[in-house]
Amino acid sequence: MAKLTINEDACKGCSLCIQVCPKHILELNREKLNAKGYHPIGIINMDECIGCASCARMCPDVVFTVER
Amino acid sequence: MAVVFEKTKMLTDVPFHYCPGCTHGIAHRLVAEAVEELGMQDKAIGIAPVGCAVFAYNYFNCDMMEAAHGRAPAVATGIKRVHPDKLVFSYQGDGDLASIGTAEIVHAAARGEKVTTIFINNAIYGMTGGQMAPTSLEGQVTTTSPYGRKREHCGLPIRMSELIATLDGACYVERVSLHDVPNIIKAKNAIKKAMKYQMEGKGFTFIEVLSTCPTNWGKTPVEALKWLKENMIPYYPLGVVKEEV
Ligand SMILES: Cc1ncc(C[n+]2csc(CCOP(=O)(O)OP(=O)(O)O)c2C)c(N)n1
Ligand code: SF4
Ligand code: SF4
Ligand code: SF4
Numbered sequence: 579m580a581k582l583t584i585n586e587d588a589c590k591g592c593s594l595c596i597q598v599c600p601k602h603i604l605e606l607n608r609e610k611l612n613a614k615g616y617h618p619i620g621i622i623n624m625d626e627c628i629g630c631a632s633c634a635r636m637c638p639d640v641v642f643t644v645e646r
Numbered sequence: 647m648a649v650v651f652e653k654t655k656m657l658t659d660v661p662f663h664y665c666p667g668c669t670h671g672i673a674h675r676l677v678a679e680a681v682e683e684l685g686m687q688d689k690a691i692g693i694a695p696v697g698c699a700v701f702a703y704n705y706f707n708c709d710m711m712e713a714a715h716g717r718a719p720a721v722a723t724g725i726k727r728v729h730p731d732k733l734v735f736s737y738q739g740d741g742d743l744a745s746i747g748t749a750e751i752v753h754a755a756a757r758g759e760k761v762t763t764i765f766i767n768n769a770i771y772g773m774t775g776g777q778m779a780p781t782s783l784e785g786q787v788t789t790t791s792p793y794g795r796k797r798e799h800c801g802l803p804i805r806m807s808e809l810i811a812t813l814d815g816a817c818y819v820e821r822v823s824l825h826d827v828p829n830i831i832k833a834k835n836a837i838k839k840a841m842k843y844q845m846e847g848k849g850f851t852f853i854e855v856l857s858t859c860p861t862n863w864g865k866t867p868v869e870a871l872k873w874l875k876e877n878m879i880p881y882y883p884l885g886v887v888k889e890e891v
Pocket of ligand 3: 590
C-alpha cells in the first residue's frame with residue numbers, strides 16, 4: 579500500500595513524472611487549472627501505486643510526497 | 647506507512663521560477679538533499695551564479711551569496727578561507743563557468759580550494775535567450791548559431807570536467823546526468839561524495855551535471871531529456887573523471 583500526496587499548485591504540467599511511473603497511473607488533469615495556470619498532475623488509480631517515488635525523484639518542482 | 651519521499655528542509659517554500667521541465671529544479675533538490683543527508687544544514691554556504699539560477703539564494707535554506715557573473719569560485723574561495731569549517735558550494739551554469747568565468751574556475755581548481763562546484767551544463771545560455779555556449783554541441787542550432795555551431799568558426803565544445811581534472815588541486819571530478827531516475831540517484835551520490843571530500847580537506851571538487859533547457863532548445867521537457875541522452879552523453883561521457891583523494 580502506498581500514498582501519494584500532490585502539491586497541485588507547484589505543478590507545471592511538464593509530464594516528466596508521467597513517463598517514469600512504472601504503473602502508468604499519472605496523468606495531467608485536463609479538467610483543472612492550478613494557480614499557475616497549468617493542468618496539474620493527477621493520479622488515476624491510487625490503489626496501483628507502489629510507492630517507488632520515481633515520480634518524486636524526476637519532478638523538477640518537488641510536487642510529490644510519497645508514503646509506503 | 648512511512649514517508650519515503652518528501653521535500654527536503656534544505657529547500658525553502660519559495661516555488662522555483664524555472665520553466666516547466668527544466669532540470670535546474672532537480673539539480674537544486676539534489677544539492678539540498680545532499681547537504682541534509684550529510685547533516686550539514688547549519689554549516690552550508692552556497693554561491694549563486696548569474697544565469698537562470700540567479701535566484702538560487704531564494705531556494706536554498708542556508709546562507710547564500712550572489713556572485714558577479716562567473717566569479718562564484720572566487721567568492722567561494724574567500725568564504726571558505728575565512729570559514730574553513732563550513733561546507734561551501736558554488737552552483738554555476740555553462741555560460742557562467744565555461745565562458746565569462748573560465749579564469750576563476752581554473753584558478754580555484756589549480757589552487758585546490760576546498761569547495762564544491764556544481765556545474766550545470768545545458769549546452770546553452772538559458773537566461774539571456776538561447777545563445778551558443780562554449781559547451782553547445784557541434785551543429786547545435788542556437789540564436790547565435792542559426793545554421794548550427796561550426797567547428798571552423800567556434801571550435802569544438804569544451805569538456806570542462808576533463809580540463810579541470812588536469813589540475814593537481816582538483817581531487818574529485820565526476821560528470822553525471824539528470825535524464826532518468828537511476829542517473830538522478832547517481833548524481834546525488836556524486837554531489838554528496840564531493841561535499842564529503844571537501845569537508846575532509848582533500849581538495850577542489852567538481853560535479854558536472856548534464857541538464858536540459860527545453861525552452862531554448864525548442865523541445866518539450868520529455869523530448870529534451872531524450873536529446874540530452876542521445877546527443878550530449880556521447881560527447882560528454884558520464885562517470886568519474888578523477889578521484890585522487
Ligand atoms: C558581466 C555580465 N555579462 C553578461 C551578462 C549577461 N548574462 C546573463 S546570464 C548569461 C549566461 C547564462 O547562461 P548559463 O550560465 O549557461 O546559465 P543558464 O541560464 O543556462 O542556467 C549572460 C551572458 C551579465 N549578466 N553580466
Ligand atoms: S510512486 Fe511510483 S508507482 Fe506511485 S505514482 Fe509515483 S512513480 Fe507511479
Ligand atoms: S514532473 Fe512535477 S511539475 Fe512536471 S508534471 Fe509531474 S508533478 Fe507536474
Ligand atoms: S530558460 Fe532554459 S535553463 Fe532557464 S529556466 Fe528556462 S528551461 Fe531552464
